[in-house]
Amino acid sequence: MSKHSSDKPTLLTRRQIQLRALTLMVTGAVTVLSVLIPPAVSAQTTVNMERLVVAAMVDPPKSGTGITPGAGAHVESVERALSAKGLLSSRYVDGHFGSSTISAYAQWQRNLGYSGLDANGLPGPTSLRQLGSGRFNVTRVINTGSRWESYGGKRVNTRTKRMLAAADAKVSWSLVLTQGSYTSSNPGSAGTHDGGGVVDISVSGMSATQRWKTVKALRDVGFAAWLRTPAQGFAYHIHAVAVADTDMSRTAQAQVHDYYFGRNGLRGHAGDNTPSSYRSSFTWWEQSRR
Ligand SMILES: [Zn+2]
Secondary structure: OOOOHHHOOOOOOHHHHHHHHHHHHHHOOOOHHHHHOOOOOOOOEEEEHHHHHHHHHHOOOOOOOOOOOOOHHHHHHHHHHHHHOOOOOHHHOOOOOOHHHHHHHHHHHHHOOOOHHHHOOOOOHHHHHHHHOOOEEEEOOOOOOOOOEEEOOEEEOHHHHHHHHHHHOOOOOOOOEEEOOOOOOOOOOOOOOOOOOEEEEOOOOOOHHHHHHHHHHHHHOOEEEEEEOHHHOOOOEEEEEEOOOOOOOHHHHHHHHHHHOOEOOOOOOOEOOOOHHHOOOOOHHHHOOO
16 A cells, blocks of 8 residues: 555445445345444554645645645645544545635634634644544644744744744854734734744845845745845845744745745746745755646
């Protein structure tokens, strides 16, 4: 059996049940009732939280139900657990973390007593472990930490702060933030900076090369980062989105989708303006077929 098929539910399809019942009527070996009781789920599966959360950001804006490479089996395990709790129709148990799965996961979070950003439909470590109880273990756990850290006087979470420090260490100048995260607690609000993981960085005084090197340093540590320009209607700055930050606003999540597909994260979804020499392949999903 392939890795994927081992994750398939053990429930029999209607046709399989009918066929077995028919066989039993012929053979009379065991009672029909015993056939209708599905066998117990055997091995626990493992859910890679990074792959899961990236799929939850990349999949919803897709026009179809495409699966993010490397994430399908992990998403399917979570969808099966949501379905078993009556929160997701079985027809959406397909490995695609679309808007139905986001809604179902948000309901699971509300059932656990969460609200606001904690019930935004992106799996957090606590809700995911609780959902997986007796079903799957969680690996590559994402912890955003405190929402009240600061970096250069701007509000960010612990994970973003560490990522910024790591990017800063890659360049010989200092990263200066002009805007931080958590400008609103409403997960459905329009602003990309309203949730966690999103910052603006000044490029004041930088040469063109320094700007691009800063973009690359940010990308190398896991940000979706773009240089914003006057031609796009902005004063020069870098907008950076910490991929897989579970506090992210809906609009910033859609920018991760754009980044994954080589676009710029703006309304027109134009191509990424970053010169190819300053792009990076830092994660499994960037190296995957898109
Ligand atoms: Zn920004």
